[in-house]
Amino acid sequence: MVPPTPDLYSGVATDNRTAKLYFSMGSGSFDRFAVEYGRTTGGYEYSYDDVAGGNDRTLMVGSLDTGSKYYFRVRAGGGCMPGPWSGEMAVQLPGSGIGGVRITNVSPVVPAATETPMPGGENLISPVPAEQGYDLKVKVDDSRGQPVAGAKVTLHSTPMEATTDTNGIAEFMQVAAGEHLLTIAYGSYNRQQSITVGGMHRS
Numbered sequence: 001m002v003p004p005t006p007d008l009y010s011g012v013a014t015d016n017r018t019a020k021l022y023f024s025m026g027s028g029s030f031d032r033f034a035v036e037y038g039r040t041t042g043g044y045e046y047s048y049d050d051v052a053g054g055n056d057r058t059l060m061v062g063s064l065d066t067g068s069k070y071y072f073r074v075r076a077g078g079g080c081m082p083g084p085w086s087g088e089m090a091v092q093l094p095g096s097g098i099g100g101v102r103i104t105n106v107s108p109v110v111p112a113a114t115e116t117p118m119p120g121g122e123n124l125i126s127p128v129p130a131e132q133g134y135d136l137k138v139k140v141d142d143s144r145g146q147p148v149a150g151a152k153v154t155l156h157s158t159p160m161e162a163t164t165d166t167n168g169i170a171e172f173m174q175v176a177a178g179e180h181l182l183t184i185a186y187g188s189y190n191r192q193q194s195i196t197v198g199g200m201h202r203s
Contacts, residue, residue: 003030003076003083011091015187016066019091021059023074030076030083035059037072041088044073068093094142094186133174134197140168140184151186 004026011021021035033051036044051059064070069092076083136155140148147168154161155172157180162170175197182193 001029001078002081003078004028005084006033006074006076006086008072008074008086008089011072011089013091013093014060016094016189017064017187018060018062019064019070019072019093021061021072021074021089021091023057023059023086025057025076028076028078028083030078032077033059033074034077034082035061035072035074036085037061037070039065039068039070041071041090043071050077064093066093094146094148133176136172136175136197138162138164138170138172138182140164140170140186148186151184154183154185156181156183 006023006025008021008023011019014020031052034047034049035051036047038045048061059074061070061072069090072089072091074086138153138155140151140153142148147164147166149164149166149168151164151168151170152161153164153170155175157176157178160172160175162172164170177197179194179196182195184191184193
């Protein structure tokens with residue numbers, strides 16, 4: 001019996017040299033998979049055969065070229081009978097490094113004055129406390145100017161960590177004024193940058 005055709009429905013870059021493929025399978029007998037891929041649509045320069053299939057129906061393909069776009073297809077095998085190839089899925093790998101780190105927004109966090117009821121019906125208005133810090137947004141781009149999602153940004157002094165969202169932004173709340181060190185980590189890439197919150201000096 002011919003194995004079923006995989007439904008290759010998604011592919012993502014897990015770092016700048018690895019792609020992860022997601023697919024589903026219909027009913028039928030199969031015990032392994034093959035994957036072909038290349039840098040042009042329909043041009044499959046490379047292949048892996050006899051890859052054991054996990055229950056999660058994913059395949060990892062590594063040692064790819066950073067910043068390149070690859071086109072993948074998958075098929076199942078059972079016994080000595082290969083099945084049909086799936087449709088094609090393209091995956092764009094990020095560039096070789098982080099291209100830029102920008103401070104996109106710094107807003108002071110100032111608590112509101114408080115009112116305390118007093119005997120006789122009057123309210124005691126407490127003075128506004130000293131400024132509590134700043135809300136800070138850090139934007140991380142790759143070498144092509146595209147936002148980097150999933151980068152870990154650590155703000156040192158009092159260490160705080162945040163992960164960039166799909167827009168490449170990591171947010172920190174109530175950051176003290178003064179000089180801080182940012183560490184940005186993404187895959188094998190690691191970079192440090194100093195900032196001064198309050199005066200907004202960057203280096």
